[in-house]
Amino acid sequence: MKTGIIIFPGSNCDNEMERFLYKFSGVKPILVWHKETNVPDVDLYVIPGGFSYGDYLRVGALAKLSPIMKEIKRVAKEGRKVLGVCNGFQVLCEAGMLPGTLRINRTQEFICKPVSIQHAGSTFLIPIAHSEGNYYHPNPKEVKVAYTYTEDINGSINNIAGVYKDNVLGMMPHPERAFESYHCSQDGFEVLENFYGKRSEIN
Amino acid sequence: MLTNEETKIIEDSLGRVPNPTETHVFDAMWSEHCSYKSSKYWLKKLYTEGKHVISGPGENAGVVDIGDGDKIVFKMESHNHPSFIEPYQGAATGVGGIMRDIFTMGARPIANLNSLHFGSTNDRRVIDGVVKGISDYGNCVGIPTVSSKCYFSDCYTQNPLVNAMSVGYTNKEIFTSVPSKKGVVVYVGAKTGRDGIGGAIMASEEFEEGEDKLPTVQVGDPFYEKLLLEASLELFETGAVIAAQDMGAAGLTSSTTEIAIKGNYGIEIDLSGVPLREEGMEPWEILLSESQERMLFVLDPDIYSTILRREIFDKWDLESYMLGSLTDTNNFVVKVKEEVVCDIPLKTLEAPELTRPHTINPVEELLFSPTTNDFDKNWVWEQYDSQVMGNTIHGPQDDPAIVRIPNSKKAIAMTTYSNVQLCNYYPKKGIELIINLCHGALERVGAKPLGITNCLNFGNPENEYVMHEFVETIIGMSETCWKLKFPVVSGNVSFYNETSGKGIMPTPVIGAVGLIEDYENGHYNFSRQ
Numbered sequence: 267m268k269t270g271i272i273i274f275p276g277s278n279c280d281n282e283m284e285r286f287l288y289k290f291s292g293v294k295p296i297l298v299w300h301k302e303t304n305v306p307d308v309d310l311y312v313i314p315g316g317f318s319y320g321d322y323l324r325v326g327a328l329a330k331l332s333p334i335m336k337e338i339k340r341v342a343k344e345g346r347k348v349l350g351v352c353n354g355f356q357v358l359c360e361a362g363m364l365p366g367t368l369r370i371n372r373t374q375e376f377i378c379k380p381v382s383i384q385h386a387g388s389t390f391l392i393p394i395a396h397s398e399g400n401y402y403h404p405n406p407k408e409v410k411v412a413y414t415y416t417e418d419i420n421g422s423i424n425n426i427a428g429v430y431k432d433n434v435l436g437m438m439p440h441p442e443r444a445f446e447s448y449h450c451s452q453d454g455f456e457v458l459e460n461f462y463g464k465r466s467e468i469n
Numbered sequence: 470m471l472t473n474e475e476t477k478i479i480e481d482s483l484g485r486v487p488n489p490t491e492t493h494v495f496d497a498m499w500s501e502h503c504s505y506k507s508s509k510y511w512l513k514k515l516y517t518e519g520k521h522v523i524s525g526p527g528e529n530a531g532v533v534d535i536g537d538g539d540k541i542v543f544k545m546e547s548h549n550h551p552s553f554i555e556p557y558q559g560a561a562t563g564v565g566g567i568m569r570d571i572f573t574m575g576a577r578p579i580a581n582l583n584s585l586h587f588g589s590t591n592d593r594r595v596i597d598g599v600v601k602g603i604s605d606y607g608n609c610v611g612i613p614t615v616s617s618k619c620y621f622s623d624c625y626t627q628n629p630l631v632n633a634m635s636v637g638y639t640n641k642e643i644f645t646s647v648p649s650k651k652g653v654v655v656y657v658g659a660k661t662g663r664d665g666i667g668g669a670i671m672a673s674e675e676f677e678e679g680e681d682k683l684p685t686v687q688v689g690d691p692f693y694e695k696l697l698l699e700a701s702l703e704l705f706e707t708g709a710v711i712a713a714q715d716m717g718a719a720g721l722t723s724s725t726t727e728i729a730i731k732g733n734y735g736i737e738i739d740l741s742g743v744p745l746r747e748e749g750m751e752p753w754e755i756l757l758s759e760s761q762e763r764m765l766f767v768l769d770p771d772i773y774s775t776i777l778r779r780e781i782f783d784k785w786d787l788e789s790y791m792l793g794s795l796t797d798t799n800n801f802v803v804k805v806k807e808e809v810v811c812d813i814p815l816k817t818l819e820a821p822e823l824t825r826p827h828t829i830n831p832v833e834e835l836l837f838s839p840t841t842n843d844f845d846k847n848w849v850w851e852q853y854d855s856q857v858m859g860n861t862i863h864g865p866q867d868d869p870a871i872v873r874i875p876n877s878k879k880a881i882a883m884t885t886y887s888n889v890q891l892c893n894y895y896p897k898k899g900i901e902l903i904i905n906l907c908h909g910a911l912e913r914v915g916a917k918p919l920g921i922t923n924c925l926n927f928g929n930p931e932n933e934y935v936m937h938e939f940v941e942t943i944i945g946m947s948e949t950c951w952k953l954k955f956p957v958v959s960g961n962v963s964f965y966n967e968t969s970g971k972g973i974m975p976t977p978v979i980g981a982v983g984l985i986e987d988y989e990n991g992h993y994n995f996s997r998q
Contacts (some may be wrong), residue, residue, distance in 0.1 A: 275786065277609025281875070282859025285556050297786075315857075317609040320692025376604050376852045395608070395854045440856070448862040448873070448988065448995040 267291040268308040274300045274329045275421040279315035286442035290458055297354055300332040310347045313354030325398045326360035335361055348434045352396055355436030364429055364436045366403035371422030380450040383427045383439055383462055392439035392452035399438040401426040435461050471496050482817045489492040490810045497719040501673035501964050504820035507930040508962045511943045515957045516950035522759035528645055529570040531958025533919045535984045538640045542576040545634035545922045545980040547963035550672045551686045552631040556598025560631050561606040561689040562761050567635040569715035572698050575644040575705045577639030580872045581607050582616040583633045584885045584978045590844040595629050604852040609691035614853035615870035622889055623837040627968035632924040634980040638874055644705055645647050648712035648732035651795040653770045658697050662746035664688050665759025675967040691763040698740035700785040709772035716763040722756045724765040726801050730815050735798035740805045742792045752810045774962045784901025825935035836893050836974055873988050880988035882916035885980045896938045897945035902976050904949045907981035915992035916983030923960040923979050928972025931966045938975040
């Protein structure tokens, strides 16, 4: 399994994502700078968390204009998997690759803590760290929900924590902060398996 | 402002009356904030040794060796005055400034800590602003804030204390502000505006109620800081860097002159090369602006012009500007194109050391500390991204904080302590207790104590009682550190924490750092969250 991490100016969760994907797949991820106009040939493209372009104007609004995003849209259409975490999720929504939008948290404040999220009857403990994670869609029934918070965390409609469309997944919680022995849990790998397939079968 | 006495000394050493630009330069460089004139005699008494100490006080930050070529770089600094005037920007730029001190030395910040002192829990303007300022800045740059201590006492109502600490790591070469050879002086980063002009002077004076000090506060841009951090670390790897200095207090003036003085060179710069944010800025305004996110490098001229501009600065969308070069004259020469606006021997910029009178206060001043049951520390801690970088073993909910060294078995334990009640009653015992608590906290989790940094927050040093508290604190710190073999490797003195004649009680804050050889075998449980 080959992976690539897209790095924007202001991305800041790329290092831990690199370690996470390396430990998951056994293959060093390829780091891709946002000014590139070609993406490497990999099985999973990840847009990590951070503050691309300082979140100026609006979260993700400037990153979606980077040269690399054209390529990400192309590979997504071809059926490659694309994962956006936190700011990456915000970028995917802004770029129109996922439905809905992420508004400022109901508390108006940044929230950093581990939260419980659910997928297909299973619960995972994964940290969140965001100011703009309040998911909104005018017609949530149209949205394919990947993860929900087990309680209201930030005001998200239907407690939505992550959504998908075909082979593209976006989520606010950080699976790459839940895999080391000292992290709040080691549920991060299972979260990635839910999207990509069993770790034991991928290589 | 310069006193009449100081003006006389300056005129005598120059042999003439300084021109207006030069007067502004002296005013800033001789301020307490830049010159440490009241404290430097005493600071020499501190214990700063240890075979693992690579760089002690006097540099941008202290450096300790943790084996295998790994180094830890750390320092704490106050941003008290700006945080009272404009809490959000004051605190944010405090965090920005301390992180620049770390990466200026070639290390990547891996953890931020802070120690906050407020008047009461009702003081929402200051508390909300400070916490949000720290949160927005640190979170955006992507450095985890792993420890935050909040204290309340009425002496801080108009003099809140915002002390920010940053800890960095590198296994590469350490860079300093001491140039070993001549090179070109290059400015990298944000444009220069009128923000923060006179900040150093402002921090060296008391406040009067109703005074408008807003223009002296800097404005921060964490996104720009992130670009500057990454570009600087890439720049250090090229081998082109001869010396580096961030532009902090007294901006361009202190950064350029400090490099020249330390290298025993002269320096000549042309202000027409400085990128400006505003029109019509006077030379002295450009020289003293404290606009944030600016760095000064002395670089190898050939590598700069052929490679660096294209490969590093363009990549990070940063502008770089060549301002001048180091010279052999030992003078600080500032030009605007052909016109010389400042030409002074560098040695005259060093303010004379003062030995201010000090006596014990016969009256015991009482301190009122309000109840804080209504204050939810989790509200503070959850606003900080304590987990970014993925190395946090203990965040702010646990003390000491513990952060793993990336891709290593090692981890760093760190904490801050203060105790104004005891320091007010008995400054020497107070600091002794604080340092012992730090030492004990590190040992409790199985960490080997490496060293401390400090922020010495006091009132007006011209007051003999205040000066006495300061002297007692230094003596106590020196004795305790000797006893424990626990060196001071960096620090900061913040005097003049007074508004309308009412000052703070002595509030030394200690930040301590220790090494855990194997994070899986420390004396602690992994994060309880």
